[in-house]
Amino acid sequence: MRSSFLVRSILQRAEFSRRFIFFLGGMPGAKNLAENATLKTLLNTQATSDKLYGAVCASPVVVLQEHGLLKNKKATAFPAMCDKLENKEAVLTCSD
Numbered sequence: 001m002r003s004s005f006l007v008r009s010i011l012q013r014a015e016f017s018r019r020f021i022f023f024l025g026g027m028p029g030a031k032n033l034a035e036n037a038t039l040k041t042l043l044n045t046q047a048t049s050d051k052l053y054g055a056v057c058a059s060p061v062v063v064l065q066e067h068g069l070l071k072n073k074k075a076t077a078f079p080a081m082c083d084k085l086e087n088k089e090a091v092l093t094c095s096d
Contacts, residue, residue: 021046025057034063061085
């Protein structure tokens with residue numbers, strides 16, 4: 001499913017309140033999400049409003065870090081992505 005279709009589907013829901021935005025991982029999906037202008041705007045609004053956001057797998061690095069939302073924060077990611085985290089104090093929650 002293309003990320004632009006997913007974003008349109010979410011935004012069309014009448015009860016969408018953006019209490020929490022969560023990005024799933026996996027490539028190339030995480031990259032597509034990071035490049036989506038609508039999601040970028042929503043994520044920045046979420047962050048500046050002190051609302052919750054999160055990500056798993058590759059998305060902490062590819063989405064959140066790419067948009068400057070991991071500064072001064074500890075994060076975890078898919079083990080193969082952890083070396084790309086800017087904050088090397090990242091918490092690794094699982095490994096192979």
